[in-house]
Amino acid sequence: MSAGSVRDPATPAAGTPSPAGTGAAGTSPASSTSGLRTPSLPPWGVPAVVAGIAVLTGLLVLATPLGGRTATVVVFALLLVVVQTALSLAVEGRRRATDRLVTTSVVLAFLLALLPLFSVLEYTATRGIHRFDVDFFYRSQRSIGARDPGGGAYHALLGTVEQVGIATLIAVPFGLLVAVYVVEYGRGRLAATIRFFVDVMTGIPSIVAGLFVLSFWILGLRMGFSGFAAALALTVLMLPIIVRSAEEMLRLVPSSLREASLALGVPRWKTILRIVLPTALPGIVTGVMLAVSRVMGETAPVLLTAFGAASIVRDPFRGGPQSSLPLFIYQQAGDAQQTAVDRAWTAALTLILLVMLLNLLARLVTRRSTIGR
Amino acid sequence: MSLGALPPVPTDPADVRPGSGDGGPRPASLPLRTSGSGTAEPRGDRVFRGLSVSAGVALLLLIVAIALFLVVRAVPALRADTAGFLSSTGWDPNALPPRFGIVALAFGTVLSSLLALAMALPVALGVALFISHYAPRRIAGPLGYVVDLLAAVPSVVFGLWGISYLNVPLAGVSRFLAEHLGWFPLFARAADDVYTRSLFLASVVLAIMILPIIASLSREVFLQVPATNQEAALALGATRWEMVRTAVLPFARPGVIGATMLGLGRALGETIAVAIVLSPAFVVSLSVLQPNSGNTIAANIALAFAEASATGRGALIASGLVLFVITLLVNVVARAVVSRRREFTGGAL
Amino acid sequence: MTFSRNARISGLVLCGALALSACGTDEQKPFNASPAGDSGIACAKGSITAAGSSAQKNAMDEWVRAYQDACPGATVNYQPVGSGAGVQQFTAGSVAFAGSDSALKPEETAGADARCATGKAIDLPMVTGPVAIAYNLQGVDGLVLDAATIAKVFSGKVKTWDDPAITALNPGAKLPSAAIQAFHRSDESGTTDNVQKYLAAAAPSAWTYGAGKKFAAPGGQSAAKSDGVTSAVKSTPNAITYVEQSFAENASLGVVKIATGASAPVELTTDSAATAVQSAQVVGTGSDLSLKLDYATKNEGAYPLVLVTYEIVCAKGTPADALPLVKSFLTYTASEDGQKVLEDAGYAPLPSSIRKKVAAAVETLA
Secondary structure, X not given: OHHHOOOOOOOOOOOOOOOOOOHHHHHXXXXXXXXXXXXXXXXXXXXXXXXXXXXXXXXXXXXXXXXXHHHHHHHHHHHHHHHXXXXXXXXXXXXXXXXXXXXXXXXXXXXXXXXXXXXXXXXXXXXXXXXXXXXXXXXXXXXXXXXXXXXXXXXXXXXXXXXXXXXXXXXXXXXXXXXXXXXXXXXXXXXXXHHHHHHHHOOOOHXXXXXXXXXXXXXXXXXOOOHHHHHHHHHXXXXXXXXXXXXXXXXXXXXXHHHHHHHOOOOXXXXXXXXXXXXXXXXXHHHHHHHHHHHHOOOHHHHHHOEOOOOOOOOOOOOOOEOOHHHHHHHHHOOOOHHHHHHHHHHHHHHXXXXXXXXXXXXXXXXXXXXXX | OOOOXXXXXXXXXXXXXXXXXXXOOOOOHHHHHHHXXXXXXXXXXXXXXXXXXXXXXXXXXXXXXXXXXXXXXXXXXXXXXXXXXXXXXOEEOOOOOOEEOOHHHHHHHHHHHHHHHHHHHHHHHHHHHHHHHHOOHHXXXXXXXXXXXXXXXXXXXXHHHHHHHHHHHHHHHHXXXXXXXXXOHHHOOOOOOOOOOOHHHHHHHHHHHHHHHHHHHHHHHHHOOOHHHHHHHHHOOOOHHHHHHHHHHHHHHHHHHHHHHHHHHHHHHOOHHHHHHOOOOOOOOOOXXXXXXXXXXXXXXXXXXXXXXXXXXXXXXXXXXXXXXXXXXXXHHHHHHHHHHHHHOOOOO | OOHHHHHHHHHHHHHHHHHHHHHOEOOOOOOOOOOOOOOOOOOOOEEEEEEEOOOOHHHHHHHHHHHHHHOOOEEEEEEOOOHHHHHHHHHHOOOOEEEEOOOOOHHHHHHHHHHOOOOOEEEEEEEEEEEEEEEEOOOOOOOEEEHHHHHHHHXXXXXXXOOHHHHHHOOOOOOOOOEOEEEXXXXXXXXXXXXXXXXXXXXXXXXXXXXXXXXXXXXXXEEOHHHHHHHHHHHOOOEEEEEEHHHHHHOOOEEOEXXXXXXXXXXXXXXXXXXXXXXXXXXXXXXXXXXEOOOOOOOOOOOOOEEEEEEEEEOOOOOOOOHHHHHHHHHHHOOHHHHHHHHHHOOEOOOHHHHHXXXXXXXXXX
């Protein structure tokens, strides 16, 4: 959304030519004679500081028994923050120094968040590549003995797609309607109660959701294990995430938009469907994708409700026990045989790629249907 | 200060409106309610409202059903318990007679989740701000996508990665902390100098898992802040951080708290990853750097469920009920915080 | 405006899903030609689901493969969900039979019997698996321990590898003075139960923590599941754990020889495990064949740490649509051929006297 992409013109990013052209003199307080301009670090200031700190860190690592990649990075980051802030404080004053401190911290936070991501992805990819072959996506585990190589995860992939697909088809309309009620219609006790309990619902451990469906649907109504039962359990897990995120996003849609639409005589339901929901769509899709990502990786509830199978089961309703990718990972990773462990990592890689693909598709759809473009 | 670099006024629906920089997320139903002064509601409206009301009621019923289910299953086991459920720390529900208490589990659950939140929240907000307000506009979208990927990693994989990749390096960090900051209760030194498989490791894994939840939703909230508010701040000469602090953060606070609650809920309820990385023990201990320093409710359910007797299952479900109550309490506190802020800032939130 | 494009994307996704659902196969490449054809299996058709002990998962995998290869119209689905959960599923009637690490307990029998409409639930011993005491100690092969020392190691009373208790049993071995890293299971398991029962029976003065599926002694570290303790020991120098033999073997960990009081310490082999089961006594009544092992055995060449797992079935009252397949499948597993398959999978076959009784009991299922 363009609404948030306003750039602060007051603090040009490193490398942007400074209109003042103070150049090297910028570092000396003497240059702040104009009275209108606050003194600022020269454009090459930030890169210079970064380079200086890098050299300093290198010297420190060489000269002292610091050692270790982690320690080096930590020292570098700390030095950078301290030195740059101090310099800026001396030259530019408190406000600019704070601004630079925050900018550096924000960038560092982002880099820090990338570390585990790349580590996990690399770890999964290097282990998952061994069995990333045609057989893996074409065959099932039927009649694969404990020590056999080969086999595949087709049955599990199909199971995951069906279970998560059904769960999404139930949870998204349901969750959106609840969010619409809470934000657009809700008043008084009922809406407050719903909001409150949706929050509580986020903390339900996934295994409890599985147990709930197991005792109501499978044991209570005697429906038997099935992919659909798993979809029900996953729905319970998806709902609070969808409702909560959609609620936050709907709440952010300016009321002036609604008023304008209503003032033009558009009925309320159409206002909600055509104006409010599309405006909040990117955020809603993010929430839905978070929910889908979350339940795609769930093992315990699927184990209790779809139960698992080694053969291909196409019918999620009456086909009986069905497998799923996380279940497949869990069971194969716990095996003694390396061939099974390889299958588990390939399945993990597949699962991540699948969610990536869905995320990408969702982005495409969102971008195209956002109104105003 | 030159304002020449201001981008053109966005043609976004959020800005196509008369008047100036209003647009705080005030309760949307307020103006709507007054506008519906006509006598008869159109049929489409009645149908749609009916649908959404019944969805809300259905969800409420679902939650009540789950709570009831937990209670019904838990009560027989609680009756059979010969130790105080709310006062003892041990967990032996399969023994005859059954003895189990929730104290150690509840403590470990809350402690690990709070640690995870303390680690994840600042980073997540930094990530969200970076993508919404600091990164070059062209790459911000893809970067957001990259962070969302972290949410795509299944918890089994986080668990396996945590134990086989993160365990040993983090033990080094733990030893460093214990040797230099051992006076701090959380960093107490381990008795036999072993720092692997600790509650700290579990917290770090949890932090990584909840990071994308908080970051993605906060990012969306930050992106929804009306441009006019931000432009006004900048026009008054604010630096970027001052603009964020005065225009973005106050507007986004309820949304960020909502995102945090979702993340905390995930941390409280996370099962398999914690079960894989933790060497659990039923103790109440603050020294989180060593193994056998705690256990969590959800992980214990995963570890004990497969071999539990009927009473054991009931006991595990009772622990699930406690988790339900913990989440409830956490949310009560969070709501109290939000509403107090709202009063304090005079409804500008 | 953009609706049609969205429709196109959704259509694409839908088509992809449809294509996906059409193109997989249950067929496997013939990598190791199994002796199909004259398998001597009396086939039944249909599909059954069973669940329970993960200790017998590998055995079931081998059996299911052989059975399905011989009987193309049959599907047997065994899910290793754990003994307790397996018994629960059996009692609830959602599986045809359950695999369990222990015979039905008194408090479980009523529920299990009620599930069998017209009969009782019975325990049939089917798979016996030795449990290894596995270690990771550089330069030490064929470590010898006795029950009392094992008990002290796992309860943290013996803390270093060069403790007199260990050196006395291993004269000549170069034992380091490093601390022992003892790992146990953090989840509840039949293996833990079995090891604790063994220690309580064979070293009652050193192991005072009783038995049970939860590890009861203080000290040590823990990891989840067999693969968890195995990889923990594999990646931790000077570590030791207890785990099913197939895991220790696959991770190439050292396996302790147990000094039982026989003339020489007993190495873990298929034979030594089978020898121990030989002396087991049937304590079940009627067609129930639950066994009692003598953990304190001093018989020559008998490896005492053996896990016997059962199939729990209805003697009478299995639903009619599942009965032929249950009977046919269990007849195969209790046959000589069926038991022979196990030797390659890290298990020991049932002694023939017990195997015959099991086969006879399967014969009477109705």
